[in-house]
Amino acid sequence: MTNNRIRCLIIFIVTGLLIFLIVGTIIYLVRRSEHRVVHPDACPRPKQYQTNYDYDYTKNSKEFRNTDSSVDYFQLSLSWSPTFCGGKQNSHNLFQCQHVFGFVVHGLWPSKTKTGRGQSNNIHPRNCRNEPPIPADVIKKYFCLMPSEKLMQDEWEKHGTCYWQKPEDYFEKINYLYSKINIPNNINDILNNGTLGYKSIKQSFIDINPQLKWEEINVMMRKNKLHEVAFCYDLNFNHIKCI
Structure with missing residues (x-):
């Protein structure tokens, strides 16, 4: 009788531990997949933020405005900071290039599907509204995504205004999408x-992002230097094949 009670107690304890481990694993996986906010101390910060970051596309002869184009899909582009900082004239004066950054968000771009080869990029919506400078609290909240006040303002006016009404909504969507992507820690080793080459970089993302397929990632390299990695989304922000 005593042996049976001990046996039943052991079975009860083991079963309880297994249930605890299973439930704990499920909770961990669910929380891991939930929206993660970029921690405000996750990157270097300037001692004083810039105040002269307003943007005017008319002052750049290469810029254009297109307010008539439809939005067919979105592209989230991540810039590889070492290449950007190594190739830009006077880049050492930029805060981003004075510190160690890996991937930073270049932008989230509402885009139109091209219907023919060699079709101009001017078909994409762009510079839909002239906006005042982004509020300082928004700059500070999302600075770790785009460590440049000017870049944030540029991307908001060039692209964000063509789909979103407020910069907070634009950067919150960027933060949400970025938080869902696991960033490989072996990019430098590959480079x-x-x-x-680019196939190894693409595979490194797929290895740790099972939700992604090969054709849903674009890797842009020039002369064996990594420039950007992009991810494509439909209008419901589900991953789709990059066009």
């Missing part, structure tokens, strides 16, 4: 290996 330092001359026998590896």
